[in-house]
Structures are given as C-alpha cells and as structure tokens.
Amino acid sequence: MATLCIKGGSTVSIRTIDLSKAFDKVNHHALFLKLKNSFLPNQLLNLLVSWLSGCYSYVKFHQSGSHMFRVDFGVRQGSVLSPYLFAIYMDDLAQLGQFNRGMFIILYADDILLIAPYIRQLQDLLLLCESELSSLDMTTNVKKSCCVCLEPRNKATCATFCCSSGASLPWVDHFHYLFPSV
Numbered sequence: 499m500a501t502l503c504i505k506g507g508s509t510v511s512i513r514t515i516d517l518s519k520a521f522d523k524v525n526h527h528a529l530f531l532k533l534k535n536s537f538l539p540n541q542l543l544n545l546l547v548s549w550l551s552g553c554y555s556y557v558k559f560h561q562s563g564s565h566m567f568r569v570d571f572g573v574r575q576g577s578v579l580s581p582y583l584f585a586i587y588m589d590d591l592a593q594l595g596q597f598n599r600g601m602f603i604i605l606y607a608d609d610i611l612l613i614a615p616y617i618r619q620l621q622d623l624l625l626l627c628e629s630e631l632s633s634l635d636m637t638t639n640v641k642k643s644c645c646v647c648l649e650p651r652n653k654a655t656c657a658t659f660c661c662s663s664g665a666s667l668p669w670v671d672h673f674h675y676l677f678p679s680v
Contacts, residue, residue: 509647511620513612513667515627516642520608521584522572523635526550529573529587536586546583581607591630595623603627617647621660628662640665646672 529550533543553574557564573580573587588605595603595612601623604611612627614620631638638661645667660666 509615511614511617512646512648513620513624514642514644514646515610515612515624516639517608517610517631518637518639520636521575521580524571524573524584524587525635526570528634529583532586532589584608587634591627591634594626594630620645625662632662638663640667644668644670646670 530543530547533546538546550573553569554566555569556566573583584607585605591610592603592605595601600615601619602611602613603623604613610627612620612623614623628638640661640663647669
C-alpha cells in the first residue's frame, strides 16, 4: 500500500504504537462480552469463562514464594489461544480504520501501525485510536513508539507529533518493531 502511494507521488505517514503490558491488561468481563457478541457457541463461551476465571498465580523469589492469588485480568502468556483472545479484545480498535478513507490501522499482537496520507490525518487517527485504547485501559509505550514519513519528493522536516498525554513522538528514518527497516 505504502509503495503504491509513494510511486504515485503521494506522502505516507506512519505511526507505530507499542502497547505497555497489553496482554496483562485484558479485562476478562469485557472479553467475555465481546466473545458473547461474536455469537460464539455457549458451550465454548462457558469453557473460556471457566478457563480464564480459574486462573491463579503466585510470585516466587529465590527460595521464597507468595500466597496464591486470583488473576482477574490478562490472558495467559505462552498459551496458543491468547493471541486470538487478545485480537478479539482489540477488534473494535481495528474497525476504526475501516471508516476513514485512505487511513489504516494494522494490529499485530500488541503492536499497532497507523497509516495515513497526511500528517494531520495521522494525528486525528492517533487521537481516535488513543480514545479507544483508553476505554480498554491500554497505554502506549512512548519509548517504543515513533513516526516515519515516506515522502518521494523531498525531505521536509515534519511537525512535532504528540499523544493525548502531551508526550511528543520522534520522527525517524526507519523502525524495527513490526517489520524490517523501511
């Protein structure tokens, strides 16, 4: 997509978002509602509710360990099912990009790409995205997030790009979190 735009002489602005502790913040009740609304068969839904509701853990440090405690948030890391459950949990965010012509939201696990033809549209898409992330209790890891402008005509300096928190994001020539360097 970006290559076609650049070959056509257009600019493509990309914003990478890395979510902080995203898999640990999945709200089980919100996930169950999303699963129910996706018309999952009741038997499978009940199995998932039982599987996630019966999750306990403890902290071990050297030879000492804590008491067991119930885990009410998050999906089990390392489980084959967890990436799918996380994708269902984040699906409303992915749907935001469908209604904005020429702007895209690409999700892969806890990494997100926002793509827009203009910086102003990218800023608007970021604010929309951050609003949805806030409703999911997700936060951006600003240290692993950045912006890149793919511009065929010239290398003009781009304006400062800010999150809703006020943190400014650096403009870079390439990024490494989702794909090889561009």
